[in-house]
Amino acid sequence: MKGIVFTEFLELVENKFGIETVDQIINESELESNGVYTAVGTYKFTEMVSLLTNLSNLTNISPNDLLKVYALHFFDVLVQNYGSILNMYKTPLELLESIDAHIHVAVRKLYPDAELPYFEVAKTSENTLTMTYHSSRAMYAFAHGLMEKTFEHYNQKATITYELLKDDGTIVKFEIIKE
Numbered sequence: 105m106k107g108i109v110f111t112e113f114l115e116l117v118e119n120k121f122g123i124e125t126v127d128q129i130i131n132e133s134e135l136e137s138n139g140v141y142t143a144v145g146t147y148k149f150t151e152m153v154s155l156l157t158n159l160s161n162l163t164n165i166s167p168n169d170l171l172k173v174y175a176l177h178f179f180d181v182l183v184q185n186y187g188s189i190l191n192m193y194k195t196p197l198e199l200l201e202s203i204d205a206h207i208h209v210a211v212r213k214l215y216p217d218a219e220l221p222y223f224e225v226a227k228t229s230e231n232t233l234t235m236t237y238h239s240s241r242a243m244y245a246f247a248h249g250l251m252e253k254t255f256e257h258y259n260q261k262a263t264i265t266y267e268l269l270k271d272d273g274t275i276v277k278f279e280i281i282k283e
């Protein structure tokens with residue numbers, strides 16, 4: 105997992121819960137990196153799982169709820185750092201439809217070791233898109249938050265529902281209906 109995912113996560117934890125919480129979750133997690141991350145480095149996904157689990161235990165907020173809130177923040181990071189990619193799309197549905205075929209392809213060129221999900225997309229009507237998320241990381245709550253924030257970014261609204269096609273969250277079908 106890319107370092108930017110860790111650095112931004114820890115920054116959000118610091119802003120919401122304080123630096124003591126950052127220190128505490130780093131100390132409680134057994135981290136090969138010792139909790140020292142650079143944005144361009146690459147670290148084990150299991151480190152993110154440990155940090156999230158410890159934050160969840162400390163705050164009594166479920167890991168999925170934490171991931172969803174984190175996604176709302178991460179979208180702003182994407183706007184700041186990858187605006188040139190995002191600005192190519194005029195509508196939220198167009199953007200979401202292009203994640204697999206274009207956006208994450210561009211990300212992979214920048215970072216060949218990026219661990220990205222795979223989406224099966226189908227435009228089932230003018231205003232409806234189904235996206236089936238596939239990833240061994242089961243970060244579908246993160247995907248959900250990014251999808252919601254995509255609509256907010258364009259000042260548009262949508263109803264986004266999802267269904268776990270595998271109980272472990274590695275395959276999740278989203279239905280996105282633009283209002």
Ligand code: HEM
Nearest residue numbers: 105106186189190211218219220221239241243247250251
């Ligand atoms: C310009 C737009 C975008 C850029 C530059 C971008 C880039 C990235 C990067 C760098 C990662 C981390 C990879 C790693 O740690 O190895 C990532 C992960 C991820 N991205 Fe994107 N992304 C974009 C838009 C989106 C959108 C709109 C979605 C909404 C569904 C999305 C879904 C995800 C998910 C769910 C992950 C977590 C990894 C996983 O589940 O396996 N991305 N993306």
